Amino acid sequence: MNDNMPLISVKNLCKEFDGKRVLNDISVDIYKGDVVCVLGPSGSGKSTFLRCLNRLEEPTGGHILFEGTDICDPSTNINIHRQKMGMVFQQFNLFPHMTIMKNLTIAPMKLQNVPESEARSYALELLNKVGLADRADDYPSQLSGGQQQRIAIVRALCMKPDVMLFDEPTSALDPEMVGEVLGVMKNLAKDDMTMVVVTHEMGFAREVASRVMFLDGGDFIEENTPDKFFTNPQNDRLKSFLSKVL
């Protein structure tokens, strides 16, 4: 794959729920190292867009090329490609019946045949980075929301993904825990991870994103660098959105 090729290329993506159009013919290219923040009012289709990228939501039309493969093609084994697309959910979704260590190692061991010792040491290395190495043997319910979300990020990272998808990762957190999760995401961005982030954290978008996109009514109606996006918005709907949230 050459460097000029997009990592994810979304072509004419459509999604309907019971005849109601949620995504309306979206096309966008995401390149390696991009940190894309997707903003928009609630119900605009942000989460649906993100969940279509790894087909947790089945698109009703269009194509998504991931590393050159059309993952919407029925003959594509989506499970293989999902291993390279980490996902972080609003509700963390850690496995409550497994210890933190098991949460982190089960997928690499079962899906990538990584030996247990190797999976554990890599998990510990990442746990150290997020400051939770001492919690490896605890169960998720023993951790705070912010800690659980940091673990959820690490769980996705343990698969060594090429892109990370974040679906409102801080929306379910107490305000005082938002910072620690955003901190981990900032470090990820610094390490050149490709990220697509659906968020309401304007500060994060402004500071960390390389591209900010505004989704409304099922389509991206404005995209820009964070600076221009926030200081000089062009579209009227974006202007009114920003005036309400900033």
Place this chain on the structure above:
Amino acid sequence: MNLQSLREEFVLNFIEDNRWQYLTRGLATTLKITLFAAIIGIVLGFLVAIVRTTHENTGKAKIANAICGLYLTIIRGTPVLVQLLILYFVIFASVRIDKTLTAIIAFGINSGAYQAEIFRSGIQSVPRGQLEAGRSLGFSYKQTIWTVIMPQAIRNVIPALCNEFIALMKETSIAGYIALEDLTKGGDIIRSRTYSAFMPYIAVALIYLVLVLILTRVEKSIERRLKKSER
């Protein structure tokens, strides 16, 4: 009833002609039917629950789902006694198979329908996000069900499942309708020999009660152990 006559009743009903053996042999039959019917029920119930939830989650397995739906409707819509009689006198009418085996099959098929709904509710009680988290890591639907959903689902259904086993054990007391000598029938035979109903039936009732108490104990200890592993 004074003490003297109580003693005489006891001797008459249990000691003379070794009549206590009707109870012990009956107990053995009751336990055998319950155990094997429970096992058949677990297997059937589990399979049906998997088919039904797979259909609900993915829309696949249409025909299998329809068959399972029919099974649940018929079994839950008719009395277990009628099912037992039909199985023995109609379906197995020409092939005289062992009565105990007939009862095991009948109660197994019956319990399977109820266990299917228990397992299904257990699977549904696991938040959808768990399935999505498993799938997003790259696990297939099947792998996610086995490694992520099932362990949580089974934990959730233990109380309801134990309840079903208790109900099943007591339901087997109708096995006498096909002249099978289970615990209840054992007490009944004693009464028919001694023309004294009090002692045999009370003894039968007490034995069922003790069995249920033991099952309840087992349930509690399983629950405690599961709780510990989750903290």
